[in-house]
Amino acid sequence: MHFASDNSGPVHPQVMAKMTEANQGYQMAYGADVLMNEVRDRIRGVFEAPGAAVYLVATGTAANSLALATLSQPWETVFCSPVAHIHEDECNAPEFYSGAKLTLVPGGDKMNPTALWSSILAEETRGVHGPQRGPVSITQVTERGSVYSLEELQALCAVAKEYDLPVHLDGARFANALVALNCSPAEMTWKAGVDxxxxxxxxxxxxxxEAVVFFDESKAWEFELRRKRGAHLFSKHRFLSAQMAAYLQDDLWLKLARQSNANCARLADGLRAKGASFLHEPQANMIFASFPRSKHKLLHYAGATYHLWGAELVGADENEALxxxxxxxxxxxxxxxxxxxxLL
Structure with missing residues (x-):
């Protein structure tokens, strides 16, 4: 009963098998391996973007931070949601790598175009003394389990383009969002205005x-330099390539995301039937629910693993909803x- 994080789960057997296969003999280092050529072509095909620049790094923090650093200057600001992963969970890495600051667009889980427009308009009002306008970063799936619709993505990108600002999509759970929307990767990225x-x-x-995909190939060389300077260029790169090759083979990435989302739907339906309330409507593979402390205690003592959200397991009121x-x-x-x- 492990529901703490999708980071905690096992590696799929097909991925392990591909890594074992890649461990045979010798391959050129630093991304010059044969598998990387295959991965690059496959990702370009998946995104319907034959000219895209494709790179691999080992962590989501590196992917987001290096991408945003490539899109921005140190005197600029990055516009994002107050609960964006780049703000809540990356220990200022985007600021460290880019030198830029983050501007939190007022609102809830999702950014809305009106608030984004107002936040962008408020910058570049103090000349040399204030931050200049920089990229817009969108988290998809959001940190509260919501999914931006294609129309919502298009509207946010349109606001960014009105000010000639680039758009970054944090797709740590890209596949979960994609299968939830039942759209194509191109529709959820460059066709909507994502750079x-x-x-x-x-x-x-x-x-x-994680892959970093630039639909504007002019940024490719700068990203390569930043990846190397930031110590995120793997020498034995073939083991990154092997994972991504297995991920894309026979649409494994979509199958796994569908299974994750189906598991979440099963759990959400059961929670509803048990009378739990929801802080956010589950749309992908994350649930934010509330039920009495006594039930949480029972579940934890029985071995269930998950995070309480802004609450403590120990407390006097057993009926308090946590x-x-x-x-x-x-x-x-x-x-x-x-x-x-x-158990619930």
Whole structure:
């Protein structure tokens, strides 16, 4: 009953097998391996973007931070949601790598075009004394489990383009959002106005690899330099390539995301039936739910692993409703979900 994070789940067996296969003999280092050529072509095909520049790094933080650094200057600001992953969970890495600051667009889980427009308009009002306008960064799936619709993405990108600002999509859970929307990768990125995407794999069955895809190839060389200078260019790069090659083969990435989302839907339906309330409507593979402390205690003592959200397990009021976050990955079995619900 492990619902703490999709980072905590196992690596898919096909990925492990591909890495073992890649471990035979010798391959050129630093991304010059044969598998990387295959990965690059496949990702370009997936995104319907034959001219895209494709790179691999080992972590989502590196993908987001290096991408944003490539899109911005140190005197600029990056516009994002107050609960964006780049703000909440990356220990100022985007600021460290780019030198830019983050401007938090007022609102809730999702940015809305009106608030974004107002935030952009408020900058460049103090001349040399204030930050200049920089990239817009969108988290998809959001940190509260919501998914931006294609229309919402298009509207945000349109605001950014009105001010000639580039758009970055943090796609750590890209596949989960894609299958939830039932659209194409192109529709969720460059066709909507996105300039660069962090195409995540670690949360969806890989050991540790993320792709950075630039639809504007003019940024490619700068990214390569930043990746090397930032100590994120792997020498034995073939083990990154092997993971991504397995991920893309026979649409494994989509199969795993569909399974994660289906697991989440099963859990959400069960929680509703048990009377739990939801802080946000589950749309992909994350749930933010609330139920009594006594139930949380029972579940934790029975071995369930998940995070309470802004609350403590120990307290005097056993009936107090406590919020929690539950994340489903591809590997959680229906028996685990049903046992959790039975205990609840």
């Amino acid at each position: 660069v995407v962090s195409f995540g794999g670690t949360k969806n069955g890989l050991m540790g690899v 919020a929690c976050r539950l994340v489903c990955d591809w590997s959680i079995g229906p028996d685990e979900i049903d046992r959790f619900l039975d």
